[in-house]
Amino acid sequence: VKATVLVRPKEGIRDVDLEVDIADANAARAEIERMCGELLANPLIESFEIRLGGA
Amino acid sequence: VSDRPLVAVVVFPGSNDDRDAAWALGSVGAEPTFVWHEETSLPGGTGAVVLPGGFSYGDYLRTGAIASVAPVMSAVREFASVGGPVLGICNGFQVLCEARLLPGVLRPNRQLEFVCADASLLVEVADSLFLRRCTIGQELVIPVKHGEGAWYADEGTFVQLAARGQIVLRYTADVNGAMGNVAGVVNEAGNVMGLMPHPEHAVDPLLGSADGGLLLAALVDAAAAHRLGAA
Numbered sequence: 277v278k279a280t281v282l283v284r285p286k287e288g289i290r291d292v293d294l295e296v297d298i299a300d301a302n303a304a305r306a307e308i309e310r311m312c313g314e315l316l317a318n319p320l321i322e323s324f325e326i327r328l329g330g331a
Numbered sequence: 332v333s334d335r336p337l338v339a340v341v342v343f344p345g346s347n348d349d350r351d352a353a354w355a356l357g358s359v360g361a362e363p364t365f366v367w368h369e370e371t372s373l374p375g376g377t378g379a380v381v382l383p384g385g386f387s388y389g390d391y392l393r394t395g396a397i398a399s400v401a402p403v404m405s406a407v408r409e410f411a412s413v414g415g416p417v418l419g420i421c422n423g424f425q426v427l428c429e430a431r432l433l434p435g436v437l438r439p440n441r442q443l444e445f446v447c448a449d450a451s452l453l454v455e456v457a458d459s460l461f462l463r464r465c466t467i468g469q470e471l472v473i474p475v476k477h478g479e480g481a482w483y484a485d486e487g488t489f490v491q492l493a494a495r496g497q498i499v500l501r502y503t504a505d506v507n508g509a510m511g512n513v514a515g516v517v518n519e520a521g522n523v524m525g526l527m528p529h530p531e532h533a534v535d536p537l538l539g540s541a542d543g544g545l546l547l548a549a550l551v552d553a554a555a556a557h558r559l560g561a562a
Contacts, residue, residue: 315400318393318429320436321483 292316301328335362336378336554341407343368343398343426345386348531352383352420355531359548368401378554379416380407382423384476384529394437394479395425404430414560416460416553417523418546421477424515424525433518433525434492435484440477441508447476449539450528451503452514456496459517460553461524464545470503471542473528480527481508482516492516500526522553 294311298304308326317324338361342349353363364374368387373380387398398404404426411417411432419427427433440446454462454469465471484492489510492498500515507527515526530543 315396316392318396318436320485321438322393 304328333362335360336551336558337362337364337374337376338379338381338551338554339364339366339373339377340381340383341366341368341403341423342383343385343387343401343422345388345390346383346422347385348420348529349383349385351529352381352531355534355543355547356381356551358534359544359551361547361551361554366403368398368403370403371406373403373406373410376558377410377415378556378558379418379550380410381550382407382417382419382426383531384421384423387422387426390422390425393425393429395422395427395429398422398426399429399431408432411518411523414520414522415557416550418461418550419523419525420529420531421475421480421527424527425479427523427525432523433516434488434497435482435510435513435516437477437479437527438481438483438508439479440481441505445476445478446480446507448474448506450475450506450514452500452528453503454499455501456499456517459496459499459524460521461517461546461549462499463552464549471500471545472540473530473533473543473546474539475506475528477507477527480506481510482513482527483510495519497521499524500528 312324338356340353356363425437428436452471454465457467502512502514517524530546533540533543
């Protein structure tokens with residue numbers, strides 16, 4: 277039997293908490309998306325999800 | 332003042348092959364000089380840049396990710412944009428990929444184990460700046476030592492790179508699960524190269540191989556040419 281094992285870090289292990297000094301939620305999300313695309317995640321091999329408010 | 336071409340070896344916190352690289356470059360005719368990662372410019376007269384192996388900034392996020400935005404990288408990016416030769420070795424390769432100066436990314440080895448061995452490589456392209464002292468199909472023996480050296484790109488990019496001759500070195504066998512056994516790639520302009528094997532550890536037959544000297548000597552040739560061009 278062949279199997280593929282998907283090993284993923286549990287929540288909090290590799291997640292990044294950050295604070296941006298932008299009041300507008302849409303603008304903050306856009307800025308964080310830019311940061312993810314440029315550094316926090318490598319879109320070639322990683323996906324990311326943004327949760328505003330730290331929830 | 333030395334007549335030897337000046338090659339800047341960038342030192343990140345965690346680099347551990349910087350001194351080996353400098354020694355090896357000196358053995359093939361360069362004047363190596365170390366450049367700390369906090370620097371925002373390269374020394375005047377720099378003919379080539381080497382990003383050495385080891386680690387950088389703890390390799391947090393992903394290997395080479397933090398180093399890709401280090402202060403010195405703006406200067407490296409600018410140097411590359413005007414045709415300056417840049418060579419990334421192992422962690423340096425990871426940094427250049429994360430900086431998007433080279434295509435692809437280095438993933439954890441397929442076997443999820445650190446690999447430390449002599450690797451046989453096939454020269455795919457000989458008209459590359461970095462392989463001018465080699466011939467197409469030549470087999471080189473250069474050691475590898477890495478845990479995250481499996482080069483990867485999306486299928487479309489891989490096909491495009493192969494067609495353009497940007498895949499310059501391949502392993503003759505599966506070493507780490509790299510896509511297409513890719514060991515080294517260059518950028519589209521051909522003046523930036525990254526490879527996982529360590530040429531600086533293969534410059535003396537007493538240590539098993541001098542094949543790495545072919546790459547480094549070609550880099551020194553390119554450094555001399557770039558310095559002349561810039562003068």
